[in-house]
Amino acid sequence: MNRMKIGRVVSVVLFLFSVMVLGVGCASIKLISDYDKKTDEAITVLQRKFETFFVEIEGRVGSDEALYVNSTEFYQQIKIDISAIQLRARALPENEITEKQISILRENVLILEEFHKEGIRSTEAIQPARDDFNRALSNILKLELAKMRGEGS
Amino acid sequence: MTIDVNDLLERMVEAAKLVFDESWPDVKEHAETELKGVAEGIVLIERLRIDGKISQKQSRLLIRMKENTAKIVLLTLEGMGIVVVEKAINAALKVVKDTVNGVLDFRLI
Numbered sequence: 246m247n248r249m250k251i252g253r254v255v256s257v258v259l260f261l262f263s264v265m266v267l268g269v270g271c272a273s274i275k276l277i278s279d280y281d282k283k284t285d286e287a288i289t290v291l292q293r294k295f296e297t298f299f300v301e302i303e304g305r306v307g308s309d310e311a312l313y314v315n316s317t318e319f320y321q322q323i324k325i326d327i328s329a330i331q332l333r334a335r336a337l338p339e340n341e342i343t344e345k346q347i348s349i350l351r352e353n354v355l356i357l358e359e360f361h362k363e364g365i366r367s368t369e370a371i372q373p374a375r376d377d378f379n380r381a382l383s384n385i386l387k388l389e390l391a392k393m394r395g396e397g398s
Numbered sequence: 399m400t401i402d403v404n405d406l407l408e409r410m411v412e413a414a415k416l417v418f419d420e421s422w423p424d425v426k427e428h429a430e431t432e433l434k435g436v437a438e439g440i441v442l443i444e445r446l447r448i449d450g451k452i453s454q455k456q457s458r459l460l461i462r463m464k465e466n467t468a469k470i471v472l473l474t475l476e477g478m479g480i481v482v483v484e485k486a487i488n489a490a491l492k493v494v495k496d497t498v499n500g501v502l503d504f505r506l507i
Contacts, residue, residue: 272495273488277480342477349466349473356466360459367451373443373460377467380435384474387428391481 278340280392287330288389292382294323299375303368313361320358327351346385353377401444407437414472421479428478432471439464 298319305311327350334344357374365371410433415422418429440461447457499505 273491274484276484276487277477342473342480346470346473349470353463353466356459356463360456360463363453363456363459370446370452370456373439373446374463376435376439377463380432381467381470384432384470388474388477391478394481394485 275339277342277392278337280389280394281333281337281340284330284333284343285386285389287326287333288382288386291323291326291330292379292386294319294326295375295378295382298323299371299378302365302371306365306368306371311365313358313364316361320354323354324351327354343385343388346381346388350381350385353381401441403437403441406440407434410437410468414475417472418475418479421482424482425475425478429471429475432474433468436464436468436471439467 298316302311302316309315327347331344331347331351334340334347337343357378360374407430411430414429414433418425422429443452443457443460443464446452447454452460
């Protein structure tokens, strides 16, 4: 009986030890994707394109140049850029959060388009959208940089 | 009736605090700054609508955009929280690894 008890204790200890060795043997775990330099660069380029667009529109308010029809090329190009970032984000493992963010960003471009179609009556009217794109892009970038986990950040 | 930015911000921060629970101190600073920007943006949209600088439809569109931006901010906070948890787990694993290797006098793990 005693021998059985000792045997069971030894088995439990061995089991726990092997779990510990196997678990720790992995050295570290990863819950979120690694920092991606290409995403970082693409988001930075996107931010510049949006800012250029808003500065241009601001200078055109009150003229026909500010009309939506004169910005269709910008919207087309920006959608292509975002699709490319989204595709890359989707391909990286454990990167669902960034992928979701890019998808929401894309939705905001469609909303901006609808807003623009209605006409822009004053320079102030652009400010909320301008702030939103700056905030959204800086937050996507902030998360990307946090993924560096102190390595080189 | 106008929107009170401080009241709106307070309620947004309280809601976020409940979700982030223990990791709140790690994301607090960024959360408060970003959510303040979102709250101020909502107040600006309301003012532009009242002043006739944007239409009713445009104000609805901008509010939708603002909601989406808040989602992006919250996702960043979620991601930053995950990075913090990951760092904590890996630090604990390293302690176990160093302890086991130290006790055994040879590199087991």
